[in-house]
Amino acid sequence: MPVGGVVSFILAYLSVAAVYSLLSISMNIEYGWAGIPNFGKAAFIAAGGAAAAIVAAQLGPPLLLGVKGVVPGGLGFFAKYNALLNAYAAHPAATWGVLVLSCIIGGVIAMILGVLFTFPAVRLREDYLAIALLMAAQLVWIVLRVDKQIMGGTFSMVLPSPDFTPVARLLHVPDTVVKVLFLWGLVAVFLYYSEKLMNSPFGRKLRAVRDDEIAAEALGKNVPVSRLQAMMIGSFLAGVAGAIYVLVHLASVNPDYFLPDITFMILAMVLVGGVGNNWGAIAGAMLLALMDRVGYIIGSRLATEYGMLWGGYLYYIVYGLAIIIAIAFRPQGLVPEKPVKTPAWRVYIEETGETPRFLKPIWARLRSLRARRKGKKEG
Amino acid sequence: MALQFWLYSFAWGAALALMASGLALYYSVSKVANFAHGEYVSVGVIAYLILVALLHGFKNITGFNIVEPARFTVDKLPLLLPIFIIGGLVSAATFAAVFWPLMKRGSSPLQLMVVSIGLMFVLRFILYFIASAFDWLTLPTPESSVIATIGGVQVTAGILGSLLLALIATIFVAWFTRGTMIGVSMRAVADNPGLAEASGINVFLVQLVAWFIGGGLAAVGGALMFILTGPPGERPIVELGWMDLLPIFAATVLGGLGSFYGTLVASFILGLAFNEVSAILLNYGLDPSLALAVPFGVTLAVLLFMPEGLAGLNWGRLYRRLKEVFRGAGGWGS
Amino acid sequence: MPRDILVVEDLHKYFGGIRAVDGVSLRIPERGIVGLIGPNGSGKSTLFNTIAGRYKPDRGRVIFDGVDITGWKPHRIYKLGLVRTFQNPRLWLSLTVFENVLTSGRDQRGESPLRAPLHRLWAGQEMEYARKALDWVRFVQLGRVAASLSSDISGGQMKLTELARALMSRAKMLLLDEPAAGVNPTLAHQIFQNIARLREEYGLTFFIIEHRLEILFDYVDYVYVMHRGRVIAEGKPEEVAENPVVIDVYLGG
Numbered sequence: 034m035p036v037g038g039v040v041s042f043i044l045a046y047l048s049v050a051a052v053y054s055l056l057s058i059s060m061n062i063e064y065g066w067a068g069i070p071n072f073g074k075a076a077f078i079a080a081g082g083a084a085a086a087i088v089a090a091q092l093g094p095p096l097l098l099g100v101k102g103v104v105p106g107g108l109g110f111f112a113k114y115n116a117l118l119n120a121y122a123a124h125p126a127a128t129w130g131v132l133v134l135s136c137i138i139g140g141v142i143a144m145i146l147g148v149l150f151t152f153p154a155v156r157l158r159e160d161y162l163a164i165a166l167l168m169a170a171q172l173v174w175i176v177l178r179v180d181k182q183i184m185g186g187t188f189s190m191v192l193p194s195p196d197f198t199p200v201a202r203l204l205h206v207p208d209t210v211v212k213v214l215f216l217w218g219l220v221a222v223f224l225y226y227s228e229k230l231m232n233s234p235f236g237r238k239l240r241a242v243r244d245d246e247i248a249a250e251a252l253g254k255n256v257p258v259s260r261l262q263a264m265m266i267g268s269f270l271a272g273v274a275g276a277i278y279v280l281v282h283l284a285s286v287n288p289d290y291f292l293p294d295i296t297f298m299i300l301a302m303v304l305v306g307g308v309g310n311n312w313g314a315i316a317g318a319m320l321l322a323l324m325d326r327v328g329y330i331i332g333s334r335l336a337t338e339y340g341m342l343w344g345g346y347l348y349y350i351v352y353g354l355a356i357i358i359a360i361a362f363r364p365q366g367l368v369p370e371k372p373v374k375t376p377a378w379r380v381y382i383e384e385t386g387e388t389p390r391f392l393k394p395i396w397a398r399l400r401s402l403r404a405r406r407k408g409k410k411e412g
Numbered sequence: 413m414a415l416q417f418w419l420y421s422f423a424w425g426a427a428l429a430l431m432a433s434g435l436a437l438y439y440s441v442s443k444v445a446n447f448a449h450g451e452y453v454s455v456g457v458i459a460y461l462i463l464v465a466l467l468h469g470f471k472n473i474t475g476f477n478i479v480e481p482a483r484f485t486v487d488k489l490p491l492l493l494p495i496f497i498i499g500g501l502v503s504a505a506t507f508a509a510v511f512w513p514l515m516k517r518g519s520s521p522l523q524l525m526v527v528s529i530g531l532m533f534v535l536r537f538i539l540y541f542i543a544s545a546f547d548w549l550t551l552p553t554p555e556s557s558v559i560a561t562i563g564g565v566q567v568t569a570g571i572l573g574s575l576l577l578a579l580i581a582t583i584f585v586a587w588f589t590r591g592t593m594i595g596v597s598m599r600a601v602a603d604n605p606g607l608a609e610a611s612g613i614n615v616f617l618v619q620l621v622a623w624f625i626g627g628g629l630a631a632v633g634g635a636l637m638f639i640l641t642g643p644p645g646e647r648p649i650v651e652l653g654w655m656d657l658l659p660i661f662a663a664t665v666l667g668g669l670g671s672f673y674g675t676l677v678a679s680f681i682l683g684l685a686f687n688e689v690s691a692i693l694l695n696y697g698l699d700p701s702l703a704l705a706v707p708f709g710v711t712l713a714v715l716l717f718m719p720e721g722l723a724g725l726n727w728g729r730l731y732r733r734l735k736e737v738f739r740g741a742g743g744w745g746s
Numbered sequence: 747m748p749r750d751i752l753v754v755e756d757l758h759k760y761f762g763g764i765r766a767v768d769g770v771s772l773r774i775p776e777r778g779i780v781g782l783i784g785p786n787g788s789g790k791s792t793l794f795n796t797i798a799g800r801y802k803p804d805r806g807r808v809i810f811d812g813v814d815i816t817g818w819k820p821h822r823i824y825k826l827g828l829v830r831t832f833q834n835p836r837l838w839l840s841l842t843v844f845e846n847v848l849t850s851g852r853d854q855r856g857e858s859p860l861r862a863p864l865h866r867l868w869a870g871q872e873m874e875y876a877r878k879a880l881d882w883v884r885f886v887q888l889g890r891v892a893a894s895l896s897s898d899i900s901g902g903q904m905k906l907t908e909l910a911r912a913l914m915s916r917a918k919m920l921l922l923d924e925p926a927a928g929v930n931p932t933l934a935h936q937i938f939q940n941i942a943r944l945r946e947e948y949g950l951t952f953f954i955i956e957h958r959l960e961i962l963f964d965y966v967d968y969v970y971v972m973h974r975g976r977v978i979a980e981g982k983p984e985e986v987a988e989n990p991v992v993i994d995v996y997l998g999g
């Protein structure tokens with residue numbers, strides 16, 4: 034592969050890995066921290082996608098461009114919409130407006146859907162809850178396909194991607210580099226927020242509910258409300274991430290992007306990376322996205338050059354094996370979950386004068402581990 | 413016309429019943445919500461095509477060439493037996509290789525459910541591999557020979573096969589769970605696995621057999637559903653099982669997860685409702701895929717309002733009540 | 747005469763055909779230490795579960811602190827100040843012993859997802875609670891394992907963690923299901939002495955299930971005896987100990 038090919042591969046990989054990281058952080062809040070099998074994740078991502086489509090065609094033009102919007106699905110939609118896309122191309126700021134509006138609207142719609150789907154089902158046993166969420170998500174997918182006024186039915190609708198060119202010119206780098214940096218900046222924001230959110234009594238409450246809900250409710254935790262809170266936050270983040278996914282990464286939208294496959298891919302990333310660990314969720318996303326990309330390249334070669342059509346479905350085996358191997362051999366994931374860090378541990382250290390091992394910095398832990406090994410050998 | 417439609421819906425319900433009762437059967441003993449069940453269904457589709465190809469000595473059967481040989485006729489009914497065995501073997505193998513070791517290690521129901529997703533993906537890849545090797549990814553609906561026309565209603569081999577197999581499966585399971593050692597043990601394990609194990613029942617073997625039968629029924633149901641409806645929408649044929657997975661769950665939930673007979677009844681009800689609603693939607697020029705809302709709506713309603721499904725209803729009381737109502741002897745109140 | 751903080755009237759709980767609790771009525775006075783005894787399977791734990799909201803009663807009423815709490819959810823009953831422990835410890839196994847105790851503190855400001863990311867909104871309360879939690883951990887003599895994961899401690903230590911967790915909740919009344927099971931007699935006596943001390947210091951009320959009557963009878967004011975879901979005897983420990991019905995039940999199984 035020529036150098037240019039390698040660089041563009043890496044950039045494409047980093048871009049998709051960032052998007053998957055956003056999604057797996059949000060999935061981790063539900064599955065990792067609260068133990069909710071959100072098999073309907075695709076619907077909440079779709080909320081972001083739908084918001085992007087609505088903003089781009091219907092809300093954005095009057096608000097950002099000062100022209101009339103068009104409703105997808107009608108006669109002559111594509112001609113009118115193409116004119117709008119040209120107008121967006123002439124206004125970089127407007128494309129950013131689309132992104133911001135889509136993130137907000139997508140997040141809010143996803144959060145509302147999260148309440149609607151989960152509120153009735155949240156008391157159910159986990160397998161029923163998973164089935165109910167999956168069915169609800171399939172229903173959303175069908176509605177998106179049938180109702181052509183949202184994202185144009187089954188046609189792919191091109192979206193006005195946020196324009197990175199001004200910044201790229203300033204920094205003398207290609208657009209895609211800025212895009213990748215921007216996406217990873219968002220990952221940092223998501224990570225910062227979820228670390229802050231979870232290292233708190235709230236995070237501890239979610240773990241209590243996950244570990245033993247009967248004990249949790251006996252000790253004053255409202256279990257359904259706790260689950261609902263986790264679902265609302267996870268769904269909001271998924272809605273935001275969904276808008277970013279279609280606007281920044283794909284620059285187009287189609288109901289078929291929101292099949293349950295994406296749900297299970299994200300779930301695989303959480304499982305592989307670390308259940309209940311935000312850093313692990315990112316690690317899992319990076320690892321599986323890499324395997325996914327490599328598999329994609331090999332697979333499309335097989336399909337196009339050798340006529341082996343199954344090459345297009347290599348991702349099934351990547352994610353399927355990842356899930357099975359993770360559950361069978363390392364259920365805690367690559368980066369296991371850490372104790373919840375709150376000021377309570379400061380009090381503990383003050384009062385007892387000793388620092389628990391898991392709170393020591395990593396190098397101190399390694400040193401004590403090595404010392405213990407040595408001691409064992411000698412003893 | 414209406415009769416034809418009812419017959420078709422009934423056959424559809426019968427195929428669904430085969431698949432769903434398979435899930436109910438092993439769910440009752442293993443309590444695993446297995447998302448890979450849809451792949452056992454797709455195994456049935458591929459197995460049917462491969463068996464047909466085998467009958468033609470694998471000559472000239474790639475791509476659309478398979479459609480003509482795959483025409484379903486009464487003399488192909490015996491093919492359903494090897495399909496049952498193939499589906500059963502796949503299902504039993506997944507149980508023995510993946511679920512059982514994890515269950516023994518004390519994995520949570522949540523983990524078992526998640527691992528079934530992984531299994532679903534792996535099996536689907538294998539199916540894609542086979543289907544694309546024969547160039548069968550997209551096929552039209554195979555024809556089904558008309559065996560009789562009664563009062564204008566055509567009975568096709570596919571319709572006959574579905575109804576016949578659902579009947580055979582019911583009789584077989586009834587005999588098996590009452591008349592055989594292992595079937596009786598199966599009920600004991602379903603009621604109380606700990607007690608069953610303590611009283612010397614080989615819990616592994618019992619579950620293995622349940623998974624074998626369950627997967628076999630799924631595959632047979634899949635083959636028949638393929639013959640009845642063809643591939644799911646415009647999607648590849650190996651996604652038939654996945655497309656039917658949620659209706660299958662709907663039927664098992666409505667039937668009261670784990671109840672064989674409840675699931676049977678629920679499948680017929682869903683079959684009629686689903687096809688009826690699709691037809692109505694088509695009549696009004698709406699997209700018939702919206703009819704999937706029926707199984708989903710039913711499932712959600714059941715989960716929320718009668719979590720034990722049809723099997724949880726007190727049929728005796730319902731019957732007495734109905735009798736009273738019809739006699740005018742009293743209302744539903746009191 | 748102190749008022750009755752807990753009143754149970756004609757409580758029934760059936761599991762299919764099993765009448766686990768079959769018409770139990772009892773009254774617990776405020777600041778009392780009351781024992782509940784009975785052979786295995788006599789319905790003691792089920793009675794606790796039904797009082798504390800885990801099971802909905804089939805019939806009867808539960809009144810706590812003047813409020814009818816029949817059929818309430820456990821977390822609401824907790825809020826009123828009635829907290830229970832479990833016979834088989836139900837700890838949050840991915841949390842440390844210290845955190846198990848800390849988590850059961852009441853009205854934690856940081857438990858709201860809106861406040862949680864803003865640490866300064868709740869850090870003060872958290873540190874205050876941490877001190878209290880550590881006190882309770884030491885009170886049940888678990889200081890040494892406070893920072894261990896609760897999945898790594900012994901069964902007896904788990905029971906003690908359960909107790910500390912219930913104490914952390916600042917309840918008015920505790921339902922303790924065999925708080926000293928799996929603990930050696932010396933430590934068991936210590937636990938009961940501490941319970942007596944807690945009553946004096948904080949005015950707590952205790953309702954305690956215990957199998958070792960010789961330990962229990964030294965500390966309780968009053969005892970209820972259950973058999974086959976019913977209260978078959980009640981009275982001061984020394985009266986109950988001599989009650990022929992009770993002796994018959996215990997010796998006869």
Ligand SMILES: Nc1ncnc2c1ncn2[C@@H]1O[C@H](COP(=O)(O)OP(=O)(O)OP(=O)(O)O)[C@@H](O)[C@H]1O
Nearest residue numbers: 761764766784785786787788789790791792793833
């Ligand atoms: N969840 C349940 N489902 C069905 N039966 C139950 C359930 N919980 C308890 N039982 C039954 O109710 C009866 C009373 O049980 P319970 O646990 O209350 O007794 P106990 O007095 O606490 O016994 P022990 O001294 O052994 O703790 C027993 O026969 C038991 O099998």
Ligand SMILES: [Mg+2]
Nearest residue numbers: 790791792833
């Ligand atoms: Mg008990």
